[in-house]
Amino acid sequence: MAKEPVRVLVTGAAGQIGYALVPMIARGIMLGADQPVILHMLDIPPAAEALNGVKMELVDAAFPLLKGCTGVNIAVMVGGFSRKEGMERKDVMSKNVSIYKSQAAAPNYKVLVVANPANTNALILKEFAPSIPEKNITCLTRLDHNRALGQISERLSVPVSDVKNVIIWGNHSSTQYPDVNHAKVQTSSKEKPVQFISTVQQRGAAIIKARKLSSALSAASSACDHIHDWVLGTPEGTFFSMGVYSDGSYNVPSGLIYSFPVTCRNGEWSIVQGLPIDEVSRKKMDLTAEELKEEKDLAYSCLS
Ligand SMILES: NC(=O)C1=CN([C@@H]2O[C@H](COP(=O)(O)OP(=O)(O)OC[C@H]3O[C@@H](n4cnc5c(N)ncnc54)[C@H](O)[C@@H]3O)[C@@H](O)[C@H]2O)C=CC1
Ligand SMILES: O=C([O-])CC(=O)C(=O)O
Secondary structure, eight states, X not given: OOOOOEEEEEETTTSHHHHHHHHHHHTTTTTOXXXXXXXXXXXXXXXHHHHHHHHHHHHHHTOTTBOOSOOOSEEEEOOSOOOOXXXXXXXXXXXXXXXXXXXXXOOSSEEEEOSSSHHHHHHHHHHHOTTSOGGGEEEOOHHHHHHHHHHHHHHHTOOGGGEEOOEEEBOSSTTOEEEOTTOEEOOOOOOOOTTHHHHHHTHHHHHHHHHSSOOOHHHHHHHHHHHHHHHHOOOTXXXXXXXXXXXXXXXXXXXXXXXXXXXXXXXXXXXXXXXXXXXXXXXXXXXXXXXXHHHHHHHHHHHO
């Protein structure tokens, strides 16, 4: 029997990530090749004509899984302003957090916040939308996770599918801690990836420098991976990084949206517990938590 369609909301759908993301969803990359979808696309009035163009292209692409354009079960919140060369992600805070406060009227569905500063926007959404369970609000650090897999694969010359269980701890910013201590790589090479941490931390800035625009196809693809694994589950023995509401695991202060290693079953994520943390890692995990606390204060000052 054909499955009931899942309704997916994409905010900022006329932007560059939106333009890359909606055809991926309509092709079944996010939710599976047998899962019909209904797309609900939102943007601001000045982008109405561009959004209409995206809708026309979706019709022209004749996606068999695409059943229409209304209603919501999953929300991918890309809407917002992107940073330019020389800016940090928190520099777009004053423009973007107020969007996440105003969009907090959303009911109970799974939310992925992409727009920067992604962790803090997700926290603002959580704090101003008490009707959404905190387990349903997440932010995208899967792009950083995939960047880490890609760097290891390139540097050790192994297929990316032979690398797993890297971890991105903390903020989707240059203080994030890409941790390879628990990674599994099928290789005989003893070479240690050098400058790996700073390359992953600075990859977003490197893409802006090269493209004069921030990353879009990799962000859209990672957003699909994030929702895919959340809804359909993580493979046995594999974990991924997700920005989620901290419950105090690994002594990360609760009350922050922080990226942890997670596994997913039956549409629910759980933080992987019990990984040993060495002293160097502890310092880096605390540093990125400190930045998130500062961002939270800054966000509230922008909203007052
Ligand atoms: N978490 C992550 O890994 C990544 C996050 N980003 C962030 O994603 C966001 C979007 O990036 P792009 O698509 O490249 O930007 P873009 O500027 O091409 O598109 C953003 C879209 O959002 C729309 N928008 C603005 N305010 C809105 C509102 N109140 N409601 C609905 N739509 C609204 C704009 O009209 C525009 O169409 C940026 O904040 C960017 O920094 C980008 C890459 C990776
Ligand atoms: O760097 C940016 O501003 C866009 C982004 O978040 C990324 O590519 O990781």
